[in-house]
Amino acid sequence: MRTAPFPILVLLVAPLMASVQAATPADLLKGYSAEARAQQAGFTPSAQRGAAFYARTFGVSAKMPACTSCHTADPAKAGRHVVTDKPIKPLAPAANPERFTDLAKADKWFGRNCKEVVGRDCTAAEKADFVAFVTGGR
């Protein structure tokens, strides 16, 4: 009788633990790719397309016309926020292992930065390509 609450507690806490557990960039790439495939049959992520997207000048924002405005031309290098001058750690997991290990965080930044720089939400395909590029995958 006394032990009964224990399994209930575990059931309640387990999903929380799972959400805190770190994902890997490969997990995120897989997730975005699956999402993209649902919209576009046969999609496979491309680091090359991701590189082109990263280097593209969208010109929507005067101060931040491209990803590179703050993140520099090389995602393995540290950047600086172009308005506030706050240092930005490298995007590439090779240089900054924290990157792309938290889906909610990645989604938050794609959400903000895509609207700002690209002028709209990014598609799942664009996110998959982007992660493929910064992780140095194919």
Place this chain on the structure above:
Amino acid sequence: MKTPYLFAAFLVLPLAARADKLVIPANAPPAFEAECGACHLAFPPALLDAKGWRRVMTQLDNHYGDNAGLDDKTRQAIETFLVQNAGGDKVSGAPLAKGEPPRLTATPWFKRKHHEVPAKVWQDPKVKSPANCAACHRRAAAGSYREREIVMPDGRRWEEKEDD
């Protein structure tokens, strides 16, 4: 008699020391540093009044021209903290452009504190924005704004400026 003077000094000193310290109150939610501090110094809440903070937090999708959108729960937690620890009338901010929230760099207090700073310093590429406290207040991240710690963009200490 020296005693009354000494006594007076003890009364005044804590006030003077406090003016140099702008620490983040300990009850800050973890999201405060994580979210606000991701793009700029997580500003001490005392730098803007409650009305100003509410305006800032109700239009995060247009945060001085930047998208700083947050999920509602996080937004609410940060707003509550900012409002609870907000400053008074002296830090009632003004917007610099139409439609943007009030700026903590446009409060009577901020302007008075910085009125000796020459225009060319604000325009220095290493400063970029008056809200870039750490450009000169090198220990701003630790909440310390003492005059003797100020280093201007040209590398000279603020206290040396009279030698011009």
